[in-house]
Each structure stands twice: as structure tokens, then as C-alpha cells.
Amino acid sequence: MQNQINKIIPAVRMMLSADSLKTVKFFAEGELYEPVKSIESLVVDNSDHVLTELSEKIKSAGKKIEAITIKGFGTLLVADYPKGNGRVEQRIAIVTGGAQGFGAGIVEHLMQNGANVVVADLNAEKGQEFVDELNATKRNNKALFVKTNVADAASVENLIAETVKEFGGLDLFISNAGILRAGSLDEMTPETFELMTKVNYSAYFICAKYASKVLKVQNQWKPDHFTDIIQINSKSGLKGSNKNFAYAGGKFGGIGLTQSFALELMPYRIKVNSVCPGNFFDGPLWADPETGLFVQYLRAGKVPGAKTIDDVKRFYEAQVPAGRGCTPLDVMRAVYYIIEQEYETGQAVPVTGGQNMLN
Template identity: 65%
Template structure:
């Protein structure tokens, strides 16, 4: 459906009976509640949700914070529709699919697990937002996905998850483009291996800012939108999913910066889950095993195979090939984890309305819950 953007001041100053004429088209802003109560709620949460609201025919959907983008979008909508609503761009299938036509943001989505997750969810009909600091790879992936001419669409937004302002702006851009957010997949992460004597404090802090604090920033920004959506849609559930690691379930020798952040991430997952379930926002973690083919492991300059060889994590290993062989031999299932394995776990936690605060291992039996 086509969206309308309107400032909160305009809502507060307008007689609810005449809101349609004020917006320039018919719109049932107050379908799901008493006008006075909704306006009161909006005013009370004004500091949290920003200065602009995103509204469509069925009610209040999300937020916007960039006035110029809001005004530009409003002009385009009015000009293109001439007061008439456009048809749905994607028809709802008879068989419900868990992510079909949902709005899914994936941080760190330009490569590695994030890219694989994005490709698989796009195939299932999700509208995908690739959030990444790497514009070149992110934009290339979005172009490739959109060239498939499917009803769902992909969007790239540049974001640095270590910067809360960058995350806020990225989420606002998603809302302006799509009208809300159904799923936030916090996948962006970095790794610096080394012993206590070798680890530079700046490297440790950088890993912590991205892997630990970044998840907090993503959850805070996304949950604001999801709370607002769910307040006016009592049957709706939203999902925040951290792509954690098996290193969040079991310690990792000479890899404490990464493992510590991942252990802490599960603590955040459980705490956020307790806080947000009353808003029908589920928070879960997926803990994958090693994706040996991804750049995190196989990058010839900074990959884990290279880092672990240099850090001496595999006694006696003289080459990257020997390090890789060692890690492959540690997986009972006989192979590394693939993006398809992770996506199956993602679909489970989205489908399951009665599950929150969980850390789901996808490790081929390498790490088992106790």
C-alpha cells in the first residue's frame, strides 16, 4: 500500500474527523483505537519515535526522522496516486510463509554468513535490507537481487553498527522506504585473535564495540519501530535475531575478545527477551559453527585460518591448509556450517511465537547444550 507521511504536530492540530482531507486522501488513521487515546500515546512517546509518523490505510505503521526525505516521499506519493491507493505490490499466498513479504534487515549482509542469509531469505520472498559498512559489495548484491524481477525488493543502507547514530539513521531509512521492520538480524561482526600478551587493547575494544555494543545499538533502534507497529496490531510479532557463534557457547583459546563478546551477546539476548516480550518482540540468538568457505575464515590476508596460523592456535601446523584440515576434523557432522543451515534456524525462531531468549546451536554437533 502507498504510505502517507505526516508530522506529529499536524496530527495533534487536526480534528480526527477531518484527518483525511488534511492528508489529501482517504486514510483510516484511527481504525485500531480511539483517536484521543492514540494521539495521547503519540505525544507521550514523541522523544522515542522521532518527529514524523509513517501511516498507511490500515493504521499506524512506523516512523521517520528525516524531514526532507519525508516531504519528498509525501510529494511523490500524492503525485503518483492522485488520491487513490495503489494495489498491493505482493499478493499474500494461500500458504503462509514465515518471511514472505516481510521486511528483514541484515547487518553485515554484504558478505559471508550475512550474504548467504540475505540470498536465501530473498528467495523465500522477504524484502531484504543489506546493512553494511562496505558500500561496494552491498550495492552490488542488491543490484543482483533486484535484477531477478521478483515482487519483493532489496535495498542497501550503509551502516556502522558500532555507531548508534549510524544505526538510528539506517533504521529510519528502512522505515521511510518500506514502512516498518519485521525482523532485525544483527549479523555484523569482526574477529581479532591473539593471546593475552599479543592482544592490543585497541583491537580488543574494537571487537567489543562491533560484536557486543553493535547488537545493543541494533536492538534499541529496531525495537522502537517494532513496539509502535505492534501497539496497533495486536496479532503481530516481531523478531530480533543475533547471529552469535559456537564461541558464545564454549570458550575459545587465544580468541577471548571474540568469544567474550559472543558470550555477552547471549546475556543481552536473554535480558532483551525478558524486556520486550510484552511488546510481542522475540529476541533469540543463532550460534553457527564454522563457515570455512566464508571470508571470515578464508580471506587470504585477514581470515581466521591465517590469524590462527600466526597465533599458533594449532600446534604443529605449518600452513593454512593444515589449520583448515584440523578444524574440519573437529566437526562430528564432517563439514563446516553453511548459510542454509543458519537460515533454517532463523525460520524456526520466526515461526515459533512461544520461543524467546534462546541460543540455538547450529554446529554439526561440535558444541552441544548442557
């Protein structure tokens, strides 16, 4: 069933999106109380030729189609809400690790700019609460939470299928989930190294593998439509990080994956890029009052002479030519550049306030 969902629904969405992007919600057979009787609906049998048949019928329909029933499969309801002025209107986006930190900031910006967004995170409580808050604001676009472990292939496959069932396809996959456990060679255990590599490196492969299947189907049915896979990397993916090699190594590897996926996927108009932010000092990783890096560094006496969290923060800010930490808006500006730029792929875009400069 998952195979059919990922093949049929994104194809139909693209057939219906000739002029502007549509979203399509799927109901498996029996899930709708009544069969759709609208005059703008199409009914076809599920056969090997179902897509060719539908393509011909949609082209010759000469009217706006609101529902399609495929016997033995289910019904697709077409949503065509009024287009606003956002930069990602009616696009469908997944943000992994979207429940907090950079991911949550990216989700908010995408929602404000008209996208339908799936928050994919291990933290179900925080993720669902965030999505409920987003959906409480009256708007046409919608957020969905799908509990996901990006390091688990079956979980990511499920994420993609749930996205396709709810919205009809995918235009933007943001691989943002990441973890940080610093440590010297003496401190780092093989188990922690393995976990970091799984979440920060291997998971990016798993996400790209399943996301690209749907993006390829869409390209087949609407060859002029560009889509994106964007990995949130780090400045530590561009320069080594002292006693933080497990993180830096995974992030360096991520750029190798980005460049290689980009070569493989550009023929399908799927662009693959990384964004390499500097430190997000106001995010939970640094600023959490109990577990954040500022409080840890203060307790450990890592910054000579520092007496307060603010002293530690100022010490790190002073290392950035721009004099401040990175914010989700800074990251979003790079994300928009990547989405809107059709003539670039395989890049690692630094957003570091001048802290890292490319050769």
C-alpha cells in the first residue's frame, strides 16, 4: 500500500498542478463516510494503467476537478486555496527535528510564508503541542506532526507516506535533526560516537533516500517543477572542532553526501544543498538554563574570569565578526536563496556572521 501511495498520489497532485501547486488529501477506501458525488469528481478503476488513464481524463475534463476516486485504492480530495504572497505558497515541506531550536524557527517561517509543513521529531509531546499552536492561527495552510526517528528507515518511510496522505506530495525536505555530544578522544565512547554518526550522518542518507522517491515521481509528471533537499549542517562541517570530532566528522560527511546526491538528482530537478549555520546562542542547545552549553561552560570554568552566563555568552559572541549568534531568520534567508535559485546545487552555504569563510 505504501508503495502505491507514494507512486499514485504525488503523480495525481502534479497532474492537477498544471497552473499552480495544489494539495491533495487521501482517504483510503472505506475511510470516507459517503462516496463523493460532486459533479467535479472522477472515478476510475485501479489498474496498471491508472495514471495514464487519469492523466488523459484530467486533461480532457475541461473543468476544475475536486475529487478523484480510484476504486480499490481510495479517494483524493483536492484543495485549491487562495494564493497569498508568501515565498513558499502551497509548497509541502518536512522539517526533521522541527519541534524546537533551529527546526522550530524554520517551521514558523515556512508556515508564515504559505507552506504546509510536517514537523517530524522524536519528541512527540513538544512536537504535537507546537503543531496545535501553529494550527490555532487562522490560515489556509496547515501543520502536521509525525513522530519520527530519522535514524530508523521504517520510521522515515512512514513519515513520507503520512506526508503524502495528508498533503499529496513533497516539495521541500529539510534534514535538520541533529545531536551534539562533545568530548576528547579519551572521553568519547564508541557507543556515543556511533549514535552521533547515526543521527547526524547516516540519517541524512535515509531521509534523502525516501524523500527523493516522491520527488522523482513528481518530476516525471511535471518536469518543470524544481524541488529541494536541504541539510542543516554547521560551521563545524567546514572546519574541524576541538574535542568535538564526532560532531564535526558527521557534518563534514554530510557535505560529501550533499555533493553526491546533488549530482545524482539534478536530472530530476531535485536540488540538494547544505546550510552551515554558526552558533545559535539564543536556542536551547546553548541557552537552556539547566542543560545549555553556557551554563555547562560556566560551571566547568571553561571561560577564564567568567562569573555569569552573560560573561560566557559575550566571550563566544566576540569570536563572531558580526558580534552575535546565528538566528533562524539568518538560516531562512539561506534556505530561500537555495529554493529560489534554480541554477545551483551541491553547495554548502555558510551562515556564520563571518566566522567561517570559504576558500
